[in-house]
Amino acid sequence: xxxxxxxxxxxxxxxxxxxxxxxxxxxxxxxxxxxxxxxxxxxxxxxxxxxxxxxxxxxxxxxxxxxxxxxxxxxxxxxxxxxxxxxxxxxxxxxxxxxxxxxxxxxxxxxxxxxxxxxxxxxxxxxxxxxxxxxxxxxxxxxxxxxxxxxxxxxxxxxxxxxxxxxxxxxxxxxxxxxxxxxxxxxxxxxxxxxxxxxxxxxxxxxxxxxxxxxxxxxxxxxxxxxxxxxxxxxxxxxxxxxxxxxxxxxxxxxxxxxxxxxxxxxxxxxxxxxxxxxxxxxxxxxxxxxxxxxxxxxxxxxxxxxxxxxx
Amino acid sequence: xxxxxxxxxxxxxxxxxxxxxxxxxxxxxxxxxxxxxxxxxxxxxxxxxxxxxxxxxxxxxxxxxxxxxxxxxxxxxxxxxxxxxxxxxxxxxxxxxxxxxxxxxxxxxxxxxxxxxxxxxxxxxxxxxxxxxxxxxxxxxxxxxxxxxxxxxxxxxxxxxxxxxxxxxxxxxxxxxxxxxxxxxxxxxxxxxxxxxxxxxxxxxxxxxxxxxxxxxxxxxxxxxxxxxxxxxxxxxxxxxxxxxxxxxxxxxxxxxxxxxxxxxxxxxxxxxxxxxxxxxxxxxxxxxxxxxxxxxxxxxxxxxxxxx
Numbered sequence: 001x002x003x004x005x006x007x008x009x010x011x012x013x014x015x016x017x018x019x020x021x022x023x024x025x026x027x028x029x030x031x032x033x034x035x036x037x038x039x040x041x042x043x044x045x046x047x048x049x050x051x052x053x054x055x056x057x058x059x060x061x062x063x064x065x066x067x068x069x070x071x072x073x074x075x076x077x078x079x080x081x082x083x084x085x086x087x088x089x090x091x092x093x094x095x096x097x098x099x100x101x102x103x104x105x106x107x108x109x110x111x112x113x114x115x116x117x118x119x120x121x122x123x124x125x126x127x128x129x130x131x132x133x134x135x136x137x138x139x140x141x142x143x144x145x146x147x148x149x150x151x152x153x154x155x156x157x158x159x160x161x162x163x164x165x166x167x168x169x170x171x172x173x174x175x176x177x178x179x180x181x182x183x184x185x186x187x188x189x190x191x192x193x194x195x196x197x198x199x200x201x202x203x204x205x206x207x208x209x210x211x212x213x214x215x216x217x218x219x220x221x222x223x224x225x226x227x228x229x230x231x232x233x234x235x236x237x238x239x240x241x242x243x244x245x246x247x248x249x250x251x252x253x254x255x256x257x258x259x260x261x262x263x264x265x266x267x268x269x270x271x272x273x274x275x276x277x278x279x280x281x282x283x284x285x286x287x288x289x290x291x292x293x294x295x296x297x298x299x300x301x302x303x304x305x306x307x308x309x310x311x312x
Numbered sequence: 313x314x315x316x317x318x319x320x321x322x323x324x325x326x327x328x329x330x331x332x333x334x335x336x337x338x339x340x341x342x343x344x345x346x347x348x349x350x351x352x353x354x355x356x357x358x359x360x361x362x363x364x365x366x367x368x369x370x371x372x373x374x375x376x377x378x379x380x381x382x383x384x385x386x387x388x389x390x391x392x393x394x395x396x397x398x399x400x401x402x403x404x405x406x407x408x409x410x411x412x413x414x415x416x417x418x419x420x421x422x423x424x425x426x427x428x429x430x431x432x433x434x435x436x437x438x439x440x441x442x443x444x445x446x447x448x449x450x451x452x453x454x455x456x457x458x459x460x461x462x463x464x465x466x467x468x469x470x471x472x473x474x475x476x477x478x479x480x481x482x483x484x485x486x487x488x489x490x491x492x493x494x495x496x497x498x499x500x501x502x503x504x505x506x507x508x509x510x511x512x513x514x515x516x517x518x519x520x521x522x523x524x525x526x527x528x529x530x531x532x533x534x535x536x537x538x539x540x541x542x543x544x545x546x547x548x549x550x551x552x553x554x555x556x557x558x559x560x561x562x563x564x565x566x567x568x569x570x571x572x573x574x575x576x577x578x579x580x581x582x583x584x585x586x587x588x589x590x591x592x593x594x595x596x597x598x599x600x601x602x603x604x605x606x607x608x609x610x611x612x613x614x615x616x617x618x619x620x621x
Contacts, residue, residue, distance in 0.1 A: 057432070175448075
C-alpha cells in the first residue's frame with residue numbers, strides 16, 4: 001500500500017511545525033498546538049498535540065493525533081536553528097561522528113551499522129519525556145496500543161529530523177512488533193531532505209521492514225547527498241560563483257578527500273525509489289550558500305508536496 | 313536501613329567485572345559469567361548474569377541476580393577500558409561536556425542539572441538491549457516487578473560507572489516509584505571512586521530519594537574530587553615529582569583556571585557522608601601518574617572492603 005497524498009501532505013506540515021519557537025521554549029507547546037490546529041482537512045487535520053514536545057540536547061519530538069482520532073504522527077526536528085546547509089557541511093565534515101559507525105541495536109546483529117552522531121540522536125530520542133506526564137515516548141505509544149489494540153503512526157522529519165525519523169521508525173518497529181509482539185501496528189516513515197544514516201545492511205533492513213516508506217528529495221539540495229554522494233555534491237551547482245570550491249577551498253578539499261570512503265560506508269535507502277523534484281536554480285549566478293540554503297528549506301519541500309497532492 | 317557488609321562486598325566485585333575482557337569483547341560475556349560464579353557466599357554469591365552485557369559507545373552494563381534470588385544488581389562501567397586517572401583528567405578537562413549542565417527530567421523541575429556528558433551516558437543506558445532477548449533495561453525490571461511484585465536492586469559502578477550509577481538509580485526509581493507507583497521497590501546506589509555529576513539541587517534530590525546510599529572514596533584518589541574539588545587535586549600528592557605541576561604544566565594551568573567555576577557548578581552528595589579510607593602513598597617519591605592510577609584502581613577499593621570485613 002503506497003503512502004497516500006493526505007499522508008504526505010500531513011507529514012510535511014508535521015515536520016515543519018517542529019521548528020516552532022526554536023528559541024522561545026516557554027510558548028512552544030502552545031504555538032505547536034495552534035499550528036497543528038491549522039492543518040487542512042485534506043491532510044486529516046486539524047491535528048492535536050498528544051505527547052511532548054520533548055527536547056534533550058537539541059533533539060526535539062512530539063506526537064500529534066489526526067482528526068480521524070486513529071492516526072498519529074511522530075515528528076522530529078532537524079538541527080536547532082533550521083540549520084543552513086552551509087553550517088551542516090562545515091559541522092559534519094569536521095565532526096568525527098560521521099566517520100565512525102556503531103552497531104545497530106534494533107535488532108542487534110547482522111553487521112547493521114549507523115553513524116555515531118545519528119545513534120546518539122536516537123539515544124536522546126529514546127530518553128525524551130513528555131513535559132507534563134514525564135513519560136518516555138515508547139511508554140506513551142505502548143499506552144495507545146493498550147487502549148485501542150492498534151497503532152497507525154506516521155514518523156516524519158526534515159533534514160536530520162528525517163534521518164532520525166528513519167532510525168526511530170526502525171527502533172519502534174523492533175520494540176512494538178518484534179519484541180512486544182503487537183500485530184496491529186502500522187508505522188509509515190515519511191522523510192524530507194534526509195541524509196543517509198547507515199551502511200548497506202541498514203538500508204536493506206529498513207527497506208525490508210518498511211516496504212511502504214516515502215522519501216522526498218530536491219535534486220538541488222546538498223543535504224540528502226550526505227554521505228553517500230559527496231561526489232555529486234561537488235558538481236551540484238554551476239560555475240561561476242556556485243561551485244563548492246568557490247564556496248570554500250577547505251570544504252572542497254574535505255569533500256574530495258573523504259568522498260570515496262564515505263560513499264563506501266553510507267548507502268541510501270532505494271526501495272521504494274526516492275521521490276525527487278527539482279527546486280530552485282537562480283537565473284543569474286548566485287552564491288553557493290544561498291542556492292544551497294534555499295533548496296534545503298522545508299518551505300521548498302512543502303511547496304512541492306502542495307503542488308503534487310493538490311491539497312492546499 | 314544501612315547498607316550491609318555483604319552488599320558492599322558484592323558491589324565492589326560486581327563493579328570490577330565491567331572491566332572484563334575489555335578489548336576482546338567476544339569473550340566478555342563468558343568471562344563475566346565465570347567470575348560472577350566465583351563471588352563468595354559472604355557477598356551473597358555466586359551471582360548469575362540475567363541481562364547483558366550490553367555496550368554502546370563505551371558504556372557497559374549488565375544485570376546480575378544473587379544466590380538467594382532476592383536481590384538484583386544493575387552494574388555500570390563508564391569507560392571502554394579501566395581508565396587511568398591520567399587520561400581521565402586529560403579527556404575531561406579538554407571536553408566541553410563537563411562545562412555544560414543540562415536539565416534533569418526524572419523528575420523535571422526545581423533547577424536540577426547534571427553534566428551533559430553523564431546525561432549522554434544515561435541516554436545510552438536507556439538505549440541498551442540484551443543480545444539474546446532484545447530486552448531493554450527498563451522493560452527487564454518491569455518484567456521482574458510484574459512477576460515478583462517487588463524489586464530489590466543494587467545499582468553500582470566504579471569511577472565514571474559509579475557516577476552513572478547515581479543517575480541510573482534516580483532514573484529507575486522515578487519510573488517505578490513516582491510514575492508507576494509500585495509499593496515494594498527498594499533501590500540502593502553503591503559507588504566506588506565516583507566523580508560528582510550534578511549541581512546542588514541534584515545532590516539534594518539524590519539524598520532525599522536515597523536516604524540509604526553508599527559511596528566509598530579513597531582520599532588519595534583524584535577522580536572523586538572531580539569536579540567539585542579540583543583545588544584538592546592540585547595538592548593531593550607531595551613534592552618532589554608528584555605535584556600536579558610536575559605532572560603537567562598545562563593540566564595544572566587548566567585546573568587553576570577552572571576550579572572555581574566548576575566548584576560552583578558541581579556539588580557532591582554528602583548525606584549520608586561518603587565512607588573514606590586512605591589508599592596508597594609511596595614511601596619514596598613516585599610519579600604522580602603512578603600514585604594516581606594505583607589509588608583509583610578498583611583493586612584498591614576492593615582491598616579496603618575486604619579488610620573492613
